[in-house]
Amino acid sequence: SGENDVGARKEEQLDKRMVWKSLYKNKPYNDAHLRALASALLQLAYQFLHAESCREDPLKEKLAVMEQLKSPAMDKHFRGLARQFNRLEQEAPGEGSEKYYQSYLFHRLHHQQVEERGERQKDFGLLEAADHFLDAYYFLEKLRHYCDALGYQSFLSRQPDIGLPTGFWAFLGSSSLLDFPLIRAYYLVAQMLGQPEKEEYFERLKGLLFDNYRHFAEDDSLTLWIHLINYCIHKKINTGRSDFYPALFEVYQKAIETGLLLQNGMLQPQHYKNIITIGLHVKAFEWVEHFIREYTQMLPEGNQENALTYNLAKVYFFQQEYEKVIEKLRKVEYEDQVYALGSKLMLLRTYFELEEFLALDSLVESFRIYLRRKKDISRDVRQQYMNVLRFVRKLSRLDPNDKAAISKVKKEVMECNALAAKQWVLEKVAELEG
Numbered sequence: 001s002g003e004n005d006v007g008a009r010k011e012e013q014l015d016k017r018m019v020w021k022s023l024y025k026n027k028p029y030n031d032a033h034l035r036a037l038a039s040a041l042l043q044l045a046y047q048f049l050h051a052e053s054c055r056e057d058p059l060k061e062k063l064a065v066m067e068q069l070k071s072p073a074m075d076k077h078f079r080g081l082a083r084q085f086n087r088l089e090q091e092a093p094g095e096g097s098e099k100y101y102q103s104y105l106f107h108r109l110h111h112q113q114v115e116e117r118g119e120r121q122k123d124f125g126l127l128e129a130a131d132h133f134l135d136a137y138y139f140l141e142k143l144r145h146y147c148d149a150l151g152y153q154s155f156l157s158r159q160p161d162i163g164l165p166t167g168f169w170a171f172l173g174s175s176s177l178l179d180f181p182l183i184r185a186y187y188l189v190a191q192m193l194g195q196p197e198k199e200e201y202f203e204r205l206k207g208l209l210f211d212n213y214r215h216f217a218e219d220d221s222l223t224l225w226i227h228l229i230n231y232c233i234h235k236k237i238n239t240g241r242s243d244f245y246p247a248l249f250e251v252y253q254k255a256i257e258t259g260l261l262l263q264n265g266m267l268q269p270q271h272y273k274n275i276i277t278i279g280l281h282v283k284a285f286e287w288v289e290h291f292i293r294e295y296t297q298m299l300p301e302g303n304q305e306n307a308l309t310y311n312l313a314k315v316y317f318f319q320q321e322y323e324k325v326i327e328k329l330r331k332v333e334y335e336d337q338v339y340a341l342g343s344k345l346m347l348l349r350t351y352f353e354l355e356e357f358l359a360l361d362s363l364v365e366s367f368r369i370y371l372r373r374k375k376d377i378s379r380d381v382r383q384q385y386m387n388v389l390r391f392v393r394k395l396s397r398l399d400p401n402d403k404a405a406i407s408k409v410k411k412e413v414m415e416c417n418a419l420a421a422k423q424w425v426l427e428k429v430a431e432l433e434g
Contacts, residue, residue, distance in 0.1 A: 058088055059102050066109050072117045082110060095182045096217035097140045104133035132176075139177055142168070143186035144223075150193035151230060181212045182220060189227045196235035202228070206251065213258055225255045229274075249278045256291070267298040269307075276311050280318045289315050306339045310346075317346055325350045337377065341385060344370070345420060348392060352428070357396050364389050384420040391416075391425050398432060406432050 020029050023037075055061065062085045069078045085106055092099065107130035114126065142164065149162045178184045185208050192201035206228060213221045232248035252275045255261045261271050272295065279288035289312065296308045313328035329347050334340040344367050351360040368389055371382050394409055410429045419425065 059085065059092065062088065063102060063105050063109065066106075066113075070109065070113045070116055075113075075117060078113055082106075094217035094220075095180065095215050096220055097137050097144070098217070100133050100137040100140060100180075104130050104137055107133060135175075136177055136180055136183060139172055140180075140183050140186060143183065143190060147186055147189045147193065147227065150190065151227060153193075181208060182216050185209060185212070185216075185220075185224055189224065192231055193227070193235070196231065202231055202247075206247075210254060213260070218260065221258070222260050225251065225260055229255070245278055245281050249282045249284065252278060253287075256295070262298060265298060266300060267295055269299055269303060272296075272299055272307065276314065280314065283318075285315055285319050303336070306334050306336050310334070310339050310343055313343070313346060317350060320353070322350045322354050337374070340370075341377075341381070341420075345385070345388065348388070349421065349424060352392055352396065360392070360396055364393055380418060383418045387416055387418055388420045388425065391419070395425070395428055395432065400432055400434070403433070 016031070016034060017029055020027075020034055053060070062081050066078060066081050066085070069081065089099070089103065089106075107126050111126035111130060142162075145162045146164065172178065172183075172187065178187060185205060188201050188205040188208065191198070192205055195201065205224070209221070209224050209228065213224075216224070228251045229248065232244050232251065236244035237248065252271075256275065261267060275291060276288055279285075279291065292308065292311045292315065296304050296311070299307055309328055309332055313325045316322070316324040316328065325346065329343050329350075332343065334343055344363070348360065348363055348367065351357075351363060368386070371377060371385055391409070391413055398405055398409065400406075406429065410426075410433070413419065413422070413425050413429060416422070
């Protein structure tokens with residue numbers, strides 16, 4: 001049952017004397033002896049975890065046994081294990097640094113075993129293969145760390161200091177290591193993030209990932225998708241390149257199709273929100289509505305009902321089906337602050353679009369009261385929404401023929417830095433300008 005699951009309930013402290021009594025009913029309590037027993041038990045637990053990790057990774061298990069069977073007397077058993085290792089390695093899913101490292105260990109062990117048998121080496125294939133896979137492991141890990149450091153630049157002021165040896169790029173660029181699709185993928189990430197103006201690296205990485213993601217370890221595939229997504233957002237869209245929305249939408253679509261954005265069957269709320277926002281931006285309304293109905297159930301529990309109602313209303317708003325927006329939002333009270341503020345703002349914009357100014361005035365007043373009463377809303381956020389209420393009310397009362405008044409409001413909007421839905425407010429001013 002759930003009661004016995006690790007982490008399912010707060011760990012209870014065992015009383016030492018009770019433990020002692022259950023072990024040695026009539027012996028006097030000896031703290032030093034009990035601590036020695038606890039320490040020995042902990043070591044056994046560590047050994048058990050190691051044994052379990054080997055059981056779950058048969059390649060690791062085979063390597064551990066082969067290490068013990070290197071002597072010439074065990075040659076027959078060693079060769080049998082080597083054949084098993086080769087078969088398992090071919091069947092193992094996912095290219096990755098762990099696989100490269102295990103291939104390095106296997107070829108090194110095999111080379112050492114041949115030497116211990118006293119045979120003259122006819123060629124150095126085993127040693128060369130060991131060295132090749134060691135290089136693959138080293139360069140992949142270096143690239144991984146370097147790409148992580150480049151990624152942090154977008155949102156952290158401090159970055160890790162990842163030093164690369166002299167000649168790193170020249171060696172890698174001319175070596176056969178780039179024949180490994182995964183190493184080539186991280187090489188392209190490094191070029192893409194390091195030279196964001198050269199968009200051919202983005203296109204090459206996208207093509208490589210779309211074609212090869214099934215052959216990569218799941219963690220690597222997900223990391224590479226995230227690098228593509230972050231490049232589109234931080235290096236392009238956030239710098240004014242709105243022409244990158246379709247490319248970002250394509251990457252997100254493919255990431256959803258592959259299932260890689262689902263972790264243990266769950267979708268992170270941030271990905272869910274981004275996919276909807278970007279899909280609406282490129283006007284993929286039917287796809288977004290299908291996505292909402294299909295994937296909302298994969299959000300963490302507690303977010304699902306709010307997310308479904310709010311985001312379907314958002315689709316209808318973008319489609320200018322304003323009556324459907326009102327139908328979705330008017331009777332719903334959200335406990336979640338983000339959804340509550342977002343739904344009230346969407347309803348406000350809907351009433352304005354429909355020119356339902358009586359309903360608009362009523363909502364402006366109730367929204368203002370809500371903002372004042374909710375003490376957990378930060379001052380900055382409160383100010384953004386107070387300002388949008390002020391401007392929406394002003395716009396609803398403006399005479400379309402009073403160009404001077406419209407110009408004055410436009411100037412105020414432009415100069416207001418704390419304003420929710422600023423782009424939409426400016427669009428409404430532009431409509432009044434004619």
